[in-house]
Amino acid sequence: MRQRLAISVISAGVFFSPLLFAQTASKEKTAKDQTGAFDPHDLSGKWNRVSPFQTYSNVPGGANELQAYILGQAPAPQKLDVETAEAPFTAEGKAKFDKNIPSYGRRITAPMLGNDPQAMCDPWGVPRMLNGQVAGPHATIEMVQLPDRMFTFSQWHHDYRVVWTDGRQLPKLDEVEPRWNGYSVGKWEGNTFVVNSLGFDERTWLDHNGYPHTDQMRLEERYRRLDADTLELVETITDPQYYSKPFRSDTKIWKLDREGGKTWDEQIYCVPSEEFKFNKLIRDGNVGK
Amino acid sequence: MGKQLISYVVFGIISGAPIFAHHGTSVTYQTDKTLTMTGIVTEFSFSYPHPQLYFDVKDADGNVQHWGSEFGPTPLMMKNMNLGWTRDSIKPGDTVTITCNPHRVPGSTACLAKELIINGKKLPMGGGRPPTQGKE
Known part of the structure; x- marks a missing residue:
């Protein structure tokens, strides 16, 4: 059932946010470059x-309340109206969702009490790589096209995925x-x-809110370059064990970061020796014990 | 537990806004409260996922409690903020006065740094000036 969600945005306290870095210093460049020619197949x-x-x-609690402000698209504080709809869970899918305990969204729980796989430095996997909770230039994606494949690089966890474009057919699931x-x-x-995928490790989540999938999931991604600086992505998963019908993503919009693309290389590996020390002493509050 | 090892001041609400970080900061710390304390730096770990400052706080009776505080941004983000200080600006033995949000776990000695004074000099934590995108 669709519902209207009005989110109050408060500006205070955002200065420690990674998302602050989404404040696009390249806004002027973007505006200028939008008039430029582009190859829709690039x-x-x-x-x-x-x-x-x-x-x-566009699930309830999935919007980043601060995004519009951070991107300079709206003053803060402000109201952001977004339309949301819950996932079409099967009973089994809902039960699995309830077992996934996230540190974001409506079910936000302290990480020490949650079970987000990223806390163990597990890979985000696809499609979470495309749906991560952190914004550019801190963590984002870079796409590189070769004649026979496309790479998508993710700053977060310093990961990449391969999309074969050499005309091969998608193998059968049991292959x-x-x-x-x-x-x-x-x-x-x-x-x-159009990217079609299968053969996913079911340990990953679709996103940081803990939406689950099985290893039978099929994913379709549809990318369109709308202009020189704008990319559109719509994802759809088909996973009948957990979702009663194909589950479509919201329409995701990406902006080309020309300046950051030349200089920003944060190499955000998840390093167990760093992550686990942080988790034990700081995140879980055990410093002096 | 015995003596109260430190004295701290809990200020009023300074922000009810969630702080977005990848570790669920807003549910880890009491972001509506702050405490201020002075101690001696034992370690400054300018590392991922977030920089961490460890320090000892001594009360009037000489009892020492070990504390740790995280900074919200990643190291490269902090560097990119042009804060005027670097990873070498804090060393073991330095005197630190820190204002931070206390952890939600009762009795925890971890907190989220908000203001930082090292050897009498305030080190900006960001906030007044947006980062310069792409520079390092």
């Missing part, structure tokens, strides 16, 4: 997601071993780049 570049949902879909980023093939349908 998706190369560093892309920062700017659409409000930092979750797989591939489940893996973190799945097995992906892509092709152009007009000016839309």
